[in-house]
Amino acid sequence: MMALFQSFRTMCLLLAGFAVICQAEISSIKAVEEYKTVIPGQTVTLECRAPGGFPLAGVEWIRRELTKENVFFCSPGEKPNLETQHPSFKNRVELEDGDMTDGNVSVILKNVTSNDTGTYECHVIPETTHEKRSAFDTDPIKIIHLNVSQPVEEYKTVIPGQTVTLECRAPGGFPLAGVEWIRHELTKENVFFCSPGEKPNLETQHPSFKNRVELEDGDMTYGNVSVILKNVTSNDTGTYECHVIPETTHEKRSAFDTDPIKIIHLNVSQPGDTEDEDHGVWWLLAVAVAAAAAAAVIGVVVVVGFVMRCIQKRTHSSIY
Template structure:
């Protein structure tokens, strides 16, 4: 505590660590009870824990999409996995709990179309595989996990997601912005080229007509 530095180091942060932390110190005589540290804190720190990343992926209708998610610290004692979308209400994209998948409260549009990339969830991998993507699948997908004891209620998985994946579904063959510019540029060039050729042919025909009009046959002797 050189120079009065009593800063706290919190390792392996989790979402449960979110909150307000108060720091108090005692100087002078030794103390044995917290009551001796009563009074106002010398520092108040609010810790907010955000998902490690928010990723955007793009797929076309009919393709399979992989939505990546990994539990913190590669935790292997995962007892619950939830993939959800806020616009689906109380229904899930995928729910795994008590050692099995729960299809009862799964949204009908995802039945038989979703699965975990690794059902063993090795190294904390709880990535979602979405088969046969449709336009209606576009949206933000949230990944939550539960570790430790078994779960039986959704409330145990409430809280901030550990990963948010936004899925964009583009119609097949839809050109990107750069491709649109290239196509437009090539189209303009083609039009100008055609116009130049037509203009040249018109000019050439006009000159030929002038030559015919100015032609005088030789005088017969």
Template sequence: MAPFLLLLILLSEAASDLIVVTVHSGDDVILPCQADGSSIRAVEWTRPDLKPPEYVLFSIDGHLDPTHQHPSFKDRVELVDRDLKDGDVSLILMNVSRHDAETYECRVVTDDSRRKKRAISDSEPIGTLRLQVTEPDEIEVTVDPGDDVILPCQAPGSSIRAVEWTRRDLKTPEYVLFYSDGYLDPTHQHPSFKDRVELVDRDLKDGDVSLTLKNVSSIDNGTYECRVASAGSRRRKKGIIDSEPIRIIRLQVRDPAGPEDRNSSSVVLIVGLAAGVLVLVAAAVVGVLMYRRRKNMRSRQPAADEASADTLV
């Protein structure tokens, strides 16, 4: 029983050392790691699911070594401080996607330590982190038909090379809008969006990549996704950015009054008018009857008076 309890304690202590970092898809994230001492020769970031000798990042003598770097991290990782001041060996991971959700390990090599071949350090990790990637919250935008609408989207950072807006029901490579290196690319734009979409700010100031959609109609109902590609990142052919969306928007266009609604309104109006006419006619008939009754009563009154006078004589 005692060995089992000891094992539980050790596992609990190991679990307590695991740092969990949560980030939204499309954002940049810093994976913190602090080394003891300042005589650091090499820094290595690995992921246990990668097959050796592949790694996330390897830096030696102040230079990044891409020899065995896993392709998915190319141009997406760097050290917070290449000078490694105060032992800071934290990693910056850019444009995070759900494929980055894994466990990361940080190792260092000092001047007096040895390391294995192929840049894999011969030491235990000094930091272990679990990266959790969450999808962006879906927001709903409702608009009246015929109006213009802005679909908001904010990108992290300012080094944006390309912006892509898509709608889930469109077949790849068709898109709503694609903007690259300062120009709109209509090559695979869906015909229904031609001359109806533009970016709120083509200069993409402060990462604003919001979309303006003009003259909205019911055919625009759907789920829209916003993606960006930073400078140096890779993207698929035909203008489709290979990353998770940084914003998901559900657009709902209100239904105008249809023919059935208009017919129902007409019927209600006709019935109302008819009822009004009937009320007026009834009132007129009652008025006429009352007038005739009063007239008859007045005509009978003199005859009655004359009969009374004859009786007295």
């Protein structure tokens, strides 16, 4: 009997130890941060994956400004808990994988609005955790900064041979691992990729931009990720996208698969095109002025003729 009791006690201690290890393992994880920008009305996936090897009791997504109500709470294979969910998220959030296979605790947020802009935290609950704790009192394993708005767009027109600055500034307060500028028509090669204080990555850069692009601020101070493009040609005409990479992002993802924070439409026009356009404008202006002058002259002639006729009639009446 004593031996059975000792075995049971040992098993309990092992389980308790395993629970502590699971919790400690999860607590020691530094939260990965990610930026997402989407357009109102879209559906967005908030991606999060729990550390492998630990069975999960559930996942909880929160936004701290919502105080004690969460964005989403669910256990594997069960329906979401609607009692603790903030009203604005009801019927709009669901698990990407209802069974949380391989620790996939990503959620899908539907029909986003500007009110969904904010910071989302992903918290996982190990199956061996018996103490009920709010996600607001624990550390997240993933943080997503969601921005629901149209990306800032800008139009620039320059002359071939000039140097142009493509301006872009990352959201303040978050350390950056790097910036990537792309043009989608260049497929998988970028315009520019660089990390703070380092040299640009030339391996992934399109040949036409080599030795022509540099950071305006090599240290990306205050989120300044603007780049300077030298000696532009008509081939540089196109749409440029600015993508930032948070310092806490460990997963390597191409900027072609993420959302930009700035879009610049660059037009590099030949000087002849500009002159022809200016001549056309001046010609139209001259025609308009001439037409206005002619109308004014005709108006004066009509008025003078009318006055003279009136005077003649009076004179003729007085004679008789």
